[in-house]
Amino acid sequence: METLYITHPECRLHDMGSWHPESPQRLDAIGDQLLSSGMMPHLAECEADVAGMNDILRVHAPEYLAFLQNQAPRHGYRSLDDDTAMNPCTLPAAWAAAGAGITAVDAIMRGKAETAFCAVRPPGHHARPSQAMGFCFFNNIAIAAAYALEKHGLRRVAIIDFDVHHGNxxxxxxxxxxxxxxxSFFQHPLFPSTLRDTGASNMVNVPVPANTPPEALRAIVAEQWMPRLKAFAPEMLFISAGFDAHLEDDMGQLGLTEADYAWITRQLVQLAAESAQGRVVSMLEGGYNLSALGRSVVAHIRALSKM
Structure with missing residues (x-):
């Protein structure tokens, strides 16, 4: 069964300035690598439906949504913090990015595919219930997971985040x-420099120092993630797929390569086959070296597709 490749033209129109690493060219780099690798004909391309207000409000406060709507500029840019800004296309892109995960969940639950990759921006895993931060406005992965729980009646879902930054x-x-x-694993200290110590037993989020070797990160997956995931037996997996832990990406210093992303993805696909009828939704988060991003996404999608 083909892997769904979900995106939306609005996602390319969001722009925070020519200097900003979270650029529209990220989606171009992914598309170019999928074409040049020969992967694109093996994917089922799909345009995302736009999220509805209720979808956003499952995880975000209504006051926050009103704030974003009031801040949206008619022209130019409006900064919400030092590295997160809006242009006139930001909110339409954010609605589309959030909708991509919902589109993926619906398609998978209806048996149209087992796995999906959502090539969307802005990213989402830093967005808090009432705050935009770290290039993120709506928390796309959280919106999709909450939708699967409420609308499709799932009882257990897992979220896996391998971005170099903490999905706070x-x-x-x-x-x-x-x-x-x-x-998750993530480099620490590094933005957002938040370590919550709430004793939440459903969180296996492992901070690691800069220059932690890939072998140690694979060991975290094998020895800390996988036993908990297997015991939990999720009915659907959601991946916050950030590729800024790549060796060539200056955002962090964890040194992963395409082979590491493929290995991690294969572990998750196998887990999904055992407990979740193969159901995996992956959504783009970080990754700012354009060549490394494109190559890593190809490796990730190959593993999602069991190719």
């Missing part, structure tokens, strides 16, 4: 929610 917003939204198990 996702953690905040689901800590102590026993329907959700979140597993």
């Amino acid at each position: 917003g996702t953690e905040e939204m689901f800590e102590h929610d026993d329907r959700v198990l979140m597993c």
